[in-house]
Every structure is written in structure tokens, then in C-alpha cells.
Amino acid sequence: MSEENGSGTQQGQRAGAFDIRLVIAALFVLYGAICTLMGLLGTSEEDIRQAAGININLWSGLGMLVFAGAFTIWARARPIVLPADSETPSS
Amino acid sequence: MHALAQEQLRLDAGPVDYLLLALxxxxxxxxxxxxxxxxSSSLDFFLSGRSLPAWVTGLAFVAANLGAIEIIGMSANGAQYGMPTMHYFWIGAIPAMLFLGVVMMPFYYGSKVRSVPEFMLRRFGKPAHLVNAISFALAQLLIAGVNLFLLASIVNVLLGWPLWVSVLMAAAIVxxxxxxxxxxxxxxxxxxxFFVIVAALLPLTIVGLTKVGGWQGLVDKVSAQAGAHQLSAWPGNELTGFGSNFLSVLGIVFGLGFVLAFGYWTTNFVEVQRAMASKSMSAAQRTPIIGAFPKMLIPFLVIVPGMIAAVSVQDMVVFKQQGEGNVDYNDAILLLMRDLLPNGILGVALAGLLASFMAGMAANLSSFNTVFTYDIWQAYVVRNRSDGYYLSMGRWVTVGATVAAVGTAFIASGYSNLMDYLQQLFSLFNAPLFATFILGMFWKRMTPTAGWLGLVLGTCASLSIFLLAETGVLELPGQGASFVGAGAAFAVDIVVSVAVSVVTTPKPAAELTGLVYGLTPKADRTAATTGEDAGWYRRPGVLAGIVLVLIVILNIVFG
Structure with a gap:
């Protein structure tokens, strides 16, 4: 993940250097896409009646896509910066 | 949920749901x-190299606790008691989390100890250290087994996989x-x-609320079915089992809010370890405080669906009215999922549930291997070896602990009631621990002998109350027994510790710097406010104040 950031990423002390935000965003892009597609193509009238008249797959899917987008933007806007004077946490 | 309800609860999972689960x-x-x-070092393995940002450790702090007990148990309480269940979050967690962040974290993080038992070692010496390390390690193994068993039985009921297959598979993944x-x-x-659980529970809550006619619809239905007392959090008589309103409020505030909650959140290494993994004192202090924000809102995703299930799922309505039927309060959230969610989002919900149970077990394992390796193995068995030795030791301990958890899971499958009791029991062990900590942190005169003696006798006190309540000598329905037991343990521990301290010799003041309030320079217990910790919104005290105001508002609105 961190390879994409280019600047500021060094080899060596890389504790926590992969960005969990992008991993979360990736999972939710997949979840969002699958749920949205289910909502558009795979949801019957019966399903909608069961879910109190809401096409819940479609709406949750869209919600997850928006969430994934927000996390990606956050990760891009404030990438992980490793401090230059990388303290080695030895005792 | 084990015997009768199997057929009703089988979810109609399709290929899409399995795909989401596999992803x-x-x-x-x-x-x-x-x-x-x-x-690359043991500190990386056991404490993430003390390098994580506060929002990560803060969410992990909440998620480590968001296991099976929380989701299944709290939605069951919501179905049975209604709004008073909110106390487990707003009174029983938030104040303690703020206290941990603001008051106690400077000593944990500032003293650079690697575990809660290690703090005991530095403050009180070996006997207290051993008592704490061994009882904690043992408890984690048993609780990991309970989590594993719950996970497997849910998979068994929902998807129809054999119990042993799901136990082994979940253990292998964790x-x-x-x-x-x-x-x-x-x-x-x-x-x-954390995010997958929210993605699972939020749609469920929205669909459920729509189904019962919105918030007002829920209020009307609950009032008609069970009475208005299930709609306001206070005084919560049904929950505590006390008839008197005054005693009930006292029980909630002192028993649940003070002794039980403070004991759990401030001394349980599973939680404290998450804060210790953060990258600065300020981040460590913010960990539980940031966690408090989602913690305030989780009840709306857990308790409210439970209440919805109690008024809208047919089997559940009958069960609540007549007290019998082939479902159980524990099934509330599962029944609601079965009734409302179509394939697709159902897969997300399944992933969320399994995620929650696995994380509970992973949290037990990761704190167990730290305490076992640092506090038992390195301190008493094999000392002075290279860091690489303890790192690989940690990996092997994880393997051993998983095997042990599979064992305890199978014990649990035979004695499911017993395991419930055990879990309640361990929660009581935390009450005397909190008493010892709080006294030890603020009273430099407290002696090493008082440290372990108070702990042992306090635990005996809660154990006796527990046994008296179990055998029926003490008549306390609801959660009353654990409130009283925790209170007794706390009081006995304080009294014993003070009495013993007076007649024994304390540690010299020089050895207590960084561990006791009066002997630690203010600079050492104040977080930095520069660089990555700059800005008012990163001040632990300011954040804690915001949470406190929100909690008061929530209690007034839903009180």
C-alpha cells in the first residue's frame, strides 16, 4: 500500500507503515459494489417487501461506496509520514 | 439457542453471502x-512497536470489547429489559474509559511498562505480580475458549456447519x-x-425501525407490550433486581458504573494493551477517549434492534408475553436478521457477526501471549535471553494458546452454563484489582505485602458473594449479585490494603517515581502538545470534556 505514496516512505523501520485506511476502503469498495449490484439486479419484490419496503441492498451498497471513497480521500490527503528521526523503541 | 431453535434460525444464505464472507x-x-x-522485535510483536495513531488504537479499544457477549448479550438485554440496558454503555463504560485516559494512562504509558502485571511488579514486587499474571493468563485462555465456542455455535446454527469444523476453522484463521x-x-x-459490524448493524436497525413505524412506532409498541418503564433508562429496577428506586439507582451508579466498570476498563490488559500500542503519551491518553465516541452510539445499533425484535418478530413477541417458546432472548438479533435482510446485505451481516466473535478471541490471544511471555516466561522461567528468543517464543505461545482455547471451547460445549458463570466470575476479579491499583497509584505508603494480600482477600470476597448468590443463600435476581459482589470485593480490598500497609514497610520513595501520583514530576505525566499532538482537538482533557457533556445529554434525552 505504502509504495504508492512515493514520498516519505523509507525502508527499514516500517512499523505500521502500511495504511489500514486503504485496506478498509478496498474491502468496502468490493462490498459496496456487490451490494449495489444485488440491489439493482438480484432483489425481488418479495425481498423488498421483507425489508419493510426499502431496497436495502442498493442503499447500503451506495453507502459503503461513499464510505470507501471518503477513506481513500482521507488516506490520500494525509498520507502516513514516517518521522525522519525514527526512534528505535528499544528498552 | 442451542437445542430447540436450530431450525427457526437457519439463515437462507446464498452464493453471494458466501462470497462476501470469503472476501x-x-x-x-x-x-x-x-x-x-x-x-522485527518482540516489542513490535507484543506492543506494535508503540507506533500506532490514536484513531486506530481508539477504534481497536472499542472493537476488542465488541465481541459475542456484547452483540448477542446486549441485544438480548435490550429485548428483555429495553432502554435500561443503555446503562452498560453510558454508565458502565464511558466514565471509566475517560478516567483511564485522563488519570491512569500517564502512569501506564509513562512508566514504559509492557503490561498491566508488569506495573504490579514495579509498584508492589513479585508476589502481587505473580498473582495478577497467572490469574489474568488463566482467565484469558478460558474466555478465548468461550468466544470460540460461541462463534462455532453461531456458525452451526446459522449455516449448519458441524460444531467441530467451525471451531477448528475459526481457530486456524485467528x-x-x-x-x-x-x-x-x-x-x-x-x-x-469495527466498520464491518457497523455496516452490518446499521442497515438492520434502519430496516427494523421502518418496519415498526419509526421511533414513535417503536415507543408505542414497547409501551403497549411491556410498559413505559422499558423506554427510559432510569431507574432500571428490572435490570438490577432491586425493588426500591433509590437502591436501584445506587446499584447502577456505584456497582455497575464505579466498581464493575472501572475495574474492567482500567485494569483489564486486553483493553489497556491497545492504548499502550499507540505512538505517544498524548495518543495513549486519547485512545480510550476517542473510543468513547463510538461506544456512546453502539447501543443504538445493538439494544434498539433487540427492542425491535421483541415487538416485531412473532416468535419473540410470544416468548416475551408468555415466558416460554422455542426461542430465547439471545436469538433476538439473529431472528431480526432472518426476518428482514435479503441476500447480499445478509452476507455483510454474517461477516460482521463472525468478525466480532473472532476479534474477541484474537484480543484474548494477543494479550495472553504478551503476559505469558513477558510476565511469566521472561520473569520467572527463562531469563536474560536475546530479544529474538522472546519473539519466537511469543509466536509459539500463540500456537499453544490457540490449541488450549480449542480445548476449553470443547469443555464449554459440554458445560455452557458453567462457562457463563466463569465469565461473570472473572469480571469480578477485576474489582479488587481496581482497588489495589487506585490505592497504589495515589498512596505512596501502600506496601508490597498490602498489594498482594488485598488482591487475594478482595477476590475471596467477591467469590463468596458469588457462591452465596448461586446457592440461593443470598436472594438477588437480575444483575444485582455481580453489583454487590464487585462492591464487596472493592471494599474488602481497600480495608485490607490500608490495614496491612499500616503495619508493614513501604518501598523506598526513589523506587516509586513514575508509578505513584505524588512522586511523579508533573512534566512526566503531562502529554506533549507539539508536533503531531498539537491542536485543542488533540488534548485528552478537552476531548474527555466533550464526551462527558454528550453523555449527560444522552442520559437526559433517553432517561
């Missing part, structure tokens, strides 16, 4: 693999990521898990 497991293992690359990536893998997965 989730792929990500879980991927995180374990990615986190492995950052492990083992592979905690064994590879250590605490970082556990914490990163907890953060991922």
Missing part, C-alpha cells in the same frame, strides 16, 4: 500478512493472523471489524 476472510488474512512485515502479525494484526483487524 472478508481474505482481507483478515491479508492484514496478518501485511502486518508481519513490520515485526491463529494465522495473530501468530504472523502479532498485536498489529489483531489491532488492524479490530479496526476493519
Amino acid at each position: 472478508y476472510f481474505l482481507f483478515v488474512l491479508g492484514i496478518g500478512y501485511l502486518a508481519r512485515r513490520s515485526v 491463529l494465522s493472523y495473530t501468530g504472523l502479525g502479532g498485536l498489529s494484526a489483531a489491532i488492524y483487524n479490530e479496526v476493519l471489524q
Whole structure:
């Protein structure tokens, strides 16, 4: 993940250097896409009646896509910066 | 949920749901693999190299606790008691989390100890250290087994997989990521898990609320079915089992809010470890405080669906009215999922549930291997070896602990009631621990002998109350017994510790710097406010104040 950031990423002390935000965003892009597609193509009238008249797959899917987008933007806007004077946490 | 309800609860999971579930497991293992690359020393493995940002540790702090007990148990309480269940969050967690962040974290993080038992070692010496380390390690193994068993029985009921297949599979998955990536893998997965759980519960709550006619519809239905007292959090007589309103409020505030909650949140290493993994004193202090924000809102995703289930799921309505039927309050959230969610989002919900149960077990394992390796193995068995030795030791301990948890899971499958009791019992062990900590942190005169003696006798006190309540000598329905037991343990521990301290010799003041309030310079217990910790919104005190105001508002609105 961190390879994409280019600047500021060094080899060596890389504790926590992969960005969990992008991993979360990736999972939710997949979840969002699958749920949205289910909502558009795979949801019957019966399903909608069961879910109190809401096409819940479609709406949750869209919600997850928006969430994934927000996390990606956050990760891009404030990438992980490793401090230059990388303290080695030895005792 | 074990015997009768099997058929009703079987979910109609389709290929899409399995695909979503498989994707989730792929990500879980991927995180374990990615986190492995950052492990080069034992500190990386056991404390993530003290390098994580506060929002990550803060969400992990909440998610580590968002296990089976929380989701299944609290929605069951919501179905049975209604709004008073909110106390478990607003009174029973938030104040203690703020106290941990503002008052106690400077000593934990500032003294650079690697575990809660290690703090006991520095403050009180070996006997207290051993008592704490062994009882904690033992409790974690048993609780990991309970979590594993709950996970397997849910998979068994929902999807129809045999119990032993799900036990072994879940154990293998948890083992592979905690064994590879250590605490970082556990914490990163907890953060991922947190969002998946929200993605599962939020749609369920929205659909459920729509179905019963919105918030007003829920209020009307609950009032008609059970009475208005289930709609306001106070005084919560049904929950505590006390007839008198005054005693009930006292029980909630002192028993649940003070002794039980403070004991659990401030001394339980499973939680404190998450804060210790953060990258600065300020971040460590913010960890539980940031966690308090989602913690305030989780009841709306857990208790409210429970209440919805109690008025809208037919089997559940009958059960609540007549007190019998082939469902149970524990099934509330599962029944609601079965009734409302179509394939697709159902897969997300399944992933969320399994995520929650696995993370509970991973949290037990990651704190167990730290305490076992640092506090038992390195301190008393094999000393003075290279760091690499303890790192590989940690990996093997994880393997051993997983095997042990599979064992305790099978014990639990035979004695499910017993295991429930055990869990309640361990929660009581925390009450005397909190008394010892709070006294030890603020009273420099407290002696090493008082440290372990208070702990042992306090635990005996809560144990006796528990046994008296179990055998029926003491008549306390509801949660009253654990409130009283925790209170007794706390009081006995304080009295014993003070009495013993007066007649024994304290440690010299020079050895207590950084461990006791009066002997630690103010600069050493104040977080930095520069660089990455700058800005008012990063001040632990300011954040804690905001949470406190929100909690008061929530209590007034839903009181």
C-alpha cells in the first residue's frame, strides 16, 4: 500500500507503515459494489417487501461506496509520514 | 439457542453471502500478512512497536470489547429489559474509559511498562505480580475458549456447519493472523471489524425501525407490550433486581458504573494493551477517549434492534408475553436478521457477526501471549535471553494458546452454563484489582505485602458473594449479585490494603517515581502538545470534556 505514496516512505523501520485506511476502503469498495449490484439486479419484490419496503441492498451498497471513497480521500490527503528521526523503541 | 431453535434460525444464505464472507476472510488474512512485515522485535510483536495513531488504537479499544457477549448479550438485554440496558454503555463504560485516559494512562504509558502485571511488579514486587499474571493468563485462555465456542455455535446454527469444523476453522484463521502479525494484526483487524459490524448493524436497525413505524412506532409498541418503564433508562429496577428506586439507582451508579466498570476498563490488559500500542503519551491518553465516541452510539445499533425484535418478530413477541417458546432472548438479533435482510446485505451481516466473535478471541490471544511471555516466561522461567528468543517464543505461545482455547471451547460445549458463570466470575476479579491499583497509584505508603494480600482477600470476597448468590443463600435476581459482589470485593480490598500497609514497610520513595501520583514530576505525566499532538482537538482533557457533556445529554434525552 505504502509504495504508492512515493514520498516519505523509507525502508527499514516500517512499523505500521502500511495504511489500514486503504485496506478498509478496498474491502468496502468490493462490498459496496456487490451490494449495489444485488440491489439493482438480484432483489425481488418479495425481498423488498421483507425489508419493510426499502431496497436495502442498493442503499447500503451506495453507502459503503461513499464510505470507501471518503477513506481513500482521507488516506490520500494525509498520507502516513514516517518521522525522519525514527526512534528505535528499544528498552 | 442451542437445542430447540436450530431450525427457526437457519439463515437462507446464498452464493453471494458466501462470497462476501470469503472476501472478508481474505482481507483478515491479508492484514496478518501485511502486518508481519513490520515485526522485527518482540516489542513490535507484543506492543506494535508503540507506533500506532490514536484513531486506530481508539477504534481497536472499542472493537476488542465488541465481541459475542456484547452483540448477542446486549441485544438480548435490550429485548428483555429495553432502554435500561443503555446503562452498560453510558454508565458502565464511558466514565471509566475517560478516567483511564485522563488519570491512569500517564502512569501506564509513562512508566514504559509492557503490561498491566508488569506495573504490579514495579509498584508492589513479585508476589502481587505473580498473582495478577497467572490469574489474568488463566482467565484469558478460558474466555478465548468461550468466544470460540460461541462463534462455532453461531456458525452451526446459522449455516449448519458441524460444531467441530467451525471451531477448528475459526481457530486456524485467528491463529494465522495473530501468530504472523502479532498485536498489529489483531489491532488492524479490530479496526476493519469495527466498520464491518457497523455496516452490518446499521442497515438492520434502519430496516427494523421502518418496519415498526419509526421511533414513535417503536415507543408505542414497547409501551403497549411491556410498559413505559422499558423506554427510559432510569431507574432500571428490572435490570438490577432491586425493588426500591433509590437502591436501584445506587446499584447502577456505584456497582455497575464505579466498581464493575472501572475495574474492567482500567485494569483489564486486553483493553489497556491497545492504548499502550499507540505512538505517544498524548495518543495513549486519547485512545480510550476517542473510543468513547463510538461506544456512546453502539447501543443504538445493538439494544434498539433487540427492542425491535421483541415487538416485531412473532416468535419473540410470544416468548416475551408468555415466558416460554422455542426461542430465547439471545436469538433476538439473529431472528431480526432472518426476518428482514435479503441476500447480499445478509452476507455483510454474517461477516460482521463472525468478525466480532473472532476479534474477541484474537484480543484474548494477543494479550495472553504478551503476559505469558513477558510476565511469566521472561520473569520467572527463562531469563536474560536475546530479544529474538522472546519473539519466537511469543509466536509459539500463540500456537499453544490457540490449541488450549480449542480445548476449553470443547469443555464449554459440554458445560455452557458453567462457562457463563466463569465469565461473570472473572469480571469480578477485576474489582479488587481496581482497588489495589487506585490505592497504589495515589498512596505512596501502600506496601508490597498490602498489594498482594488485598488482591487475594478482595477476590475471596467477591467469590463468596458469588457462591452465596448461586446457592440461593443470598436472594438477588437480575444483575444485582455481580453489583454487590464487585462492591464487596472493592471494599474488602481497600480495608485490607490500608490495614496491612499500616503495619508493614513501604518501598523506598526513589523506587516509586513514575508509578505513584505524588512522586511523579508533573512534566512526566503531562502529554506533549507539539508536533503531531498539537491542536485543542488533540488534548485528552478537552476531548474527555466533550464526551462527558454528550453523555449527560444522552442520559437526559433517553432517561
